[in-house]
Amino acid sequence: MAFPTETVYGLGVDAENETAVARMYEIKGRPSNHPVIVHISSKNLVSYWAREIPNYATELMNKFWPGPMTLLLKRTNKAKDFITGGQDVVGLRVPSNEIAQSLLKEFEAFGGHGVAAPSANRFGSVSPTTARDVQEELGEFLGTEDLIIDGGPCEVGVESTIIDCTGKLPRILRLGAITDAMINEVSPIDKDDNLSEIRVSGSLSRHYSPKAKVALDRAPSIGEGLIALAEIETPNGVVRLASPKSVEEYARTLYSALRSGDSQGFRVIVAVMPEGEGLAAAIRDRLFRASA
Numbered sequence: 587m588a589f590p591t592e593t594v595y596g597l598g599v600d601a602e603n604e605t606a607v608a609r610m611y612e613i614k615g616r617p618s619n620h621p622v623i624v625h626i627s628s629k630n631l632v633s634y635w636a637r638e639i640p641n642y643a644t645e646l647m648n649k650f651w652p653g654p655m656t657l658l659l660k661r662t663n664k665a666k667d668f669i670t671g672g673q674d675v676v677g678l679r680v681p682s683n684e685i686a687q688s689l690l691k692e693f694e695a696f697g698g699h700g701v702a703a704p705s706a707n708r709f710g711s712v713s714p715t716t717a718r719d720v721q722e723e724l725g726e727f728l729g730t731e732d733l734i735i736d737g738g739p740c741e742v743g744v745e746s747t748i749i750d751c752t753g754k755l756p757r758i759l760r761l762g763a764i765t766d767a768m769i770n771e772v773s774p775i776d777k778d779d780n781l782s783e784i785r786v787s788g789s790l791s792r793h794y795s796p797k798a799k800v801a802l803d804r805a806p807s808i809g810e811g812l813i814a815l816a817e818i819e820t821p822n823g824v825v826r827l828a829s830p831k832s833v834e835e836y837a838r839t840l841y842s843a844l845r846s847g848d849s850q851g852f853r854v855i856v857a858v859m860p861e862g863e864g865l866a867a868a869i870r871d872r873l874f875r876a877s878a
């Protein structure tokens with residue numbers, strides 16, 4: 587079942603059902619050794635899935651859950667290889683979206699312990715931020731028993747911040763709306779990129795990519811699409827795909843703008859990257875990967 591979250595739409599299955607997880611991987615076209623995030627309705631279920639939880643991780647949960655943050659923690663024996671990619675680590679997230687919350691609570695009331703859900707797109711492509719995007723991405727691979735819940739456009743628009751909580755200090759593995767500065771209020775951050783042995787597929791250099799070629803920070807030519815903050819003007823002959831007025835709006839509209847560029851058949855989409863830290867850095871990260 588595909589469902590909305592505050593970040594992007596997810597393709598959810600019972601995190602304890604190996605057959606369901608295998609089918610989800612098939613629908614996504616994702617290699618089976620890639621781990622998937624387990625979504626739970628509250629931190630009450632953390633101890634079911636994870637052990638040796640450091641204090642800073644508990645503080646992060648208290649502060650930023652429900653919300654766009656995924657924590658990687660040492661797993662219990664409930665987190666099987668088929669959701670962890672064989673690693674000793676499980677990814678957990680408590681989404682804030684109301685529909686996601688109701689879905690998880692209902693599932694837990696029926697005896698479930700978590701919903702394994704990657705972004706509801708084909709492997710390597712742009713994450714969906716509307717139900718229609720999910721239909722376009724996965725419709726041909728879904729059966730009549732598969733549901734897509736339409737919760738309208740996602741509020742954040744880029745995937746959750748992923749934080750490795752297996753070390754003495756938190757390490758950020760994927761940037762998102764929970765920013766460095768916010769995490770720093772809880773704990774100093776481990777900035778050493780070489781320390782983590784954990785594989786994160788969202789950190790492959792080519793990921794989040796549309797069919798069009800994405801060019802960064804150059805003047806667009808006639809016939810190209812343009813994504814840039816509203817203050818930047820559209821040259822003649824260039825088609826504006828998004829003109830967000832803020833960094834938040836940039837994040838919210840980025841993926842739908844890339845999709846719209848594809849559906850209009852653009853060969854090149856030029857993106858002018860937002861400046862600054864926090865969410866702007868997360869947007870630049872996705873744009874770098876989209877352009878790789």
Ligand code: TXA
Binds near residue numbers: 658785788
């Ligand atoms: O915002 C989000 O995180 C969305 C919504 C649906 O929750 N989900 C999402 O899932 O972006 P996905 O699978 O597209 O990206 C999750 C990333 C992947 O790169 C995966 O490798 C990493 O998280 N990940 C998940 N569980 C992990 C684990 N146990 N160990 C290491 N990396 C993990």
Ligand code: MG
Binds near residue numbers: 704705713788
């Ligand atoms: Mg994804």
